[in-house]
Amino acid sequence: xxxxxxxxxxxxxxxxxxxxxxxxxxxxxxxxxxxxxxxxxxxxxxxxxxxxxxxxxxxxxxxxxxxxxxxxxxxxxxxxxxxxxxxxxxxxxxxxxxxxxxxxxxxxxxxxxxxxxxxxxxxxxxxxxxxxxxxxxxxxxxxxxxxxxxxxxxxxxxxxxxxxxxxxxxxxxxxxxxxxxxxxxxxxxxxxxxxxxxxxxxxxxxxxxxxxxxxxxxxxxxxxxxxxxxxxxxxxxxxxxxxxxxxxxxxxxxxxxxxxxxxxxxxxxxxxxxxxxxxxxxxxxxxxxxxxxxxxxxxxxxxxxxxxxxxxxxxxxxxxxxxxxxxxxxxxxxxxxxxxxxxxxxxxxxxxxxxxxxxxxxxxxxxxxxxxxxxxxxxxxxxxxxxxxxxxxxxxxxxxxxx
Ligand SMILES: N=CN[C@@H](CCC(=O)O)C(=O)O
Ligand SMILES: [Zn+2]
Numbered sequence: 001x002x003x004x005x006x007x008x009x010x011x012x013x014x015x016x017x018x019x020x021x022x023x024x025x026x027x028x029x030x031x032x033x034x035x036x037x038x039x040x041x042x043x044x045x046x047x048x049x050x051x052x053x054x055x056x057x058x059x060x061x062x063x064x065x066x067x068x069x070x071x072x073x074x075x076x077x078x079x080x081x082x083x084x085x086x087x088x089x090x091x092x093x094x095x096x097x098x099x100x101x102x103x104x105x106x107x108x109x110x111x112x113x114x115x116x117x118x119x120x121x122x123x124x125x126x127x128x129x130x131x132x133x134x135x136x137x138x139x140x141x142x143x144x145x146x147x148x149x150x151x152x153x154x155x156x157x158x159x160x161x162x163x164x165x166x167x168x169x170x171x172x173x174x175x176x177x178x179x180x181x182x183x184x185x186x187x188x189x190x191x192x193x194x195x196x197x198x199x200x201x202x203x204x205x206x207x208x209x210x211x212x213x214x215x216x217x218x219x220x221x222x223x224x225x226x227x228x229x230x231x232x233x234x235x236x237x238x239x240x241x242x243x244x245x246x247x248x249x250x251x252x253x254x255x256x257x258x259x260x261x262x263x264x265x266x267x268x269x270x271x272x273x274x275x276x277x278x279x280x281x282x283x284x285x286x287x288x289x290x291x292x293x294x295x296x297x298x299x300x301x302x303x304x305x306x307x308x309x310x311x312x313x314x315x316x317x318x319x320x321x322x323x324x325x326x327x328x329x330x331x332x333x334x335x336x337x338x339x340x341x342x343x344x345x346x347x348x349x350x351x352x353x354x355x356x357x358x359x360x361x362x363x364x365x366x367x368x369x370x371x372x373x374x375x376x377x378x379x380x381x382x383x384x385x386x387x388x389x390x391x392x393x394x395x396x397x398x399x400x401x402x403x
Contacts, residue, residue: 002029002120004045008377009035010055012365014334014341016266020333026056028370031399032354036168036364055379058334059123059371060317061343061362064217064241064275064304067113067149068141069129070106071097073309077283086223086284088195091131091159100132103140108387113307117315122305123371123397124361128189128348135177142184151347153187154178154216157197157205170201176210183210186251187238189217197276206235207281215348220247222286232273233257239346240303240391241275243289249292255297265299266351273303273346276338278313278323291338292329302342303335318391332381343397359398370399 002039004027013036017330025042027035035043098106110127113191116127127149132138139158145152153342156173160166178188188209192202196219208217215238220228222242229250232240240254277288294301305319306312317339324335344350344362352360354367375382375394383391395403 001032001047002027002045003040003047004135005049005050005051005056005372005374006039006042007053007103008039008051008056009053009102010380011364012055012057012336012380014058014337015363015365016264018333018337021048024056026364027395028372028399031370032359033366033368033370035166035366043236044286051374053378055375055377055382056362056364057373057375057380058340058362059373059397060121061341061347061349062117062122062125062305062307062315063239063302063343063346064277065117065125065127065315066130066144066155066306066308067110068106068129069094069098069309070101070109071309072313073385076310080283080285086286086311088159088191088193088225091160094131094309095159095161097193098141099137100366104139107144107147110144111295114148117305117307118395118397119392119397119403120318121373121392122296122317123373123395124150124344124347124349124369126151126153126187128153128155129181129185130158130189131161132162135172135180138177139180139184142181146184151187152185153189154181154185154209154214155183155189155191157190157202159191159196164376166201170197170204171179173205178208178212187217188214189219191215191219192231193219193223193226195223199231202228202231203235206237210235210265216244216292217241221250225250229253234237237272238270238348239273239275241304241306242277242280243274243294244281244286246290246403251293251299254294254299258298258300261300270348271300273300273302273342275304275346276324276328277306278320278328279314279316280306280325283313284311288323288328291324295330299339300342302343302346304343306338319388322387326387332384336383369394372396
């Protein structure tokens with residue numbers, strides 16, 4: 001079954017050549033893109049959709065979310081808006097609510113959050129454990145997450161639960177807890193920050209998880225300068241996320257990590273993506289991450305929602321893109337790229353092998369997964385020009401029309 005989507009005013013491919021086509025068309029065959037080009041040259045297909053002169057982008061790739069949780073933290077948010085600082089301790093409130101929730105309800109809540117994200121144009125997403133924080137509940141979160149998200153990250157090292165010895169808890173995270181979650185996860189993450197895990201504990205967790213075959217990610221440099229970025233680069237993490245407080249050496253290390261990568265062909269030695277989380281920065285009243293400086297230094301940057309009940313209770317990637325343009329000084333093309341191709345790069349999904357059906361996401365090209373986002377606007381610029389407007393008009397996820 002093939003579908004021709006034609007009359008696309010602007011097709012922002014986010015492919016390796018950064019092509020933006022005018023008066024374009026796309027053909028979707030099953031779950032893959034089988035053709036793109038000028039509408040006038042489009043081949044026939046079984047079915048046709050008139051895009052009505054709207055703009056099309058790749059679906060958002062949300063490479064950082066925490067969707068496995070119950071409860072909310074309105075009171076903490078109100079206190080923060082009244083001047084209190086964010087601290088890692090709030091995670092325990094969500095841990096208690098999450099542990100007290102049945103499998104059925106936790107699954108239902110997480111599925112609802114995925115549906116919200118998809119309805120706003122997100123077509124590929126990562127989510128994390130991290131609100132279970134004992135062997136039973138981390139394993140349960142990982143298992144449920146594996147049924148609702150495209151990729152799952154183990155975040156047993158999110159917070160040391162009250163009353164536990166930090167070293168003994170780190171041993172648990174590196175040992176029995178890791179073994180219990182291992183069947184369900186592709187990545188491991190650690191909250192490397194004052195009040196959470198120090199450099200030595202973070203290294204211990206990351207090395208144990210790497211030895212168990214997991215890819216690495218780090219929450220780093222969120223609340224102050226710290227060792228997170230350097231550790232992430234040293235251990236070859238795919239991504240370091242937050243990156244609000246960076247010393248000059250941090251930016252240098254991130255840029256150096258990409259020196260063996262050829263962005264024109266998307267091959268070479270991968271570095272560590274700097275993932276910026278602008279909705280979180282605003283909700284915690286932290287300075288926005290220096291995405292402009294990072295891009296200018298040659299770092300690969302992603303934008304993600306960080307949807308969670310403590311620091312960023314939104315899955316709106318459009319909001320992140322809007323903020324990146326209006327306040328972080330990215331161009332519209334750069335911001336959309338960071339929220340699509342950048343997220344895919346951070347999840348090692350930017351390239352696929354069409355021949356064996358391993359589909360790339362985050363860009364529109366032949367053979368890639370047909371993850372498409374049609375805006376109710378003639379150009380992607382409207383994401384920043386009309387902030388906060390409901391611009392998602394249609395969404396295809398792996399070739400299936402979701403909205
Ligand atoms: N910073 C660490 N973890 C989450 C917040 C967790 C919470 O406060 O519930 C984040 O990415 O912002
Ligand atoms: Zn996070």
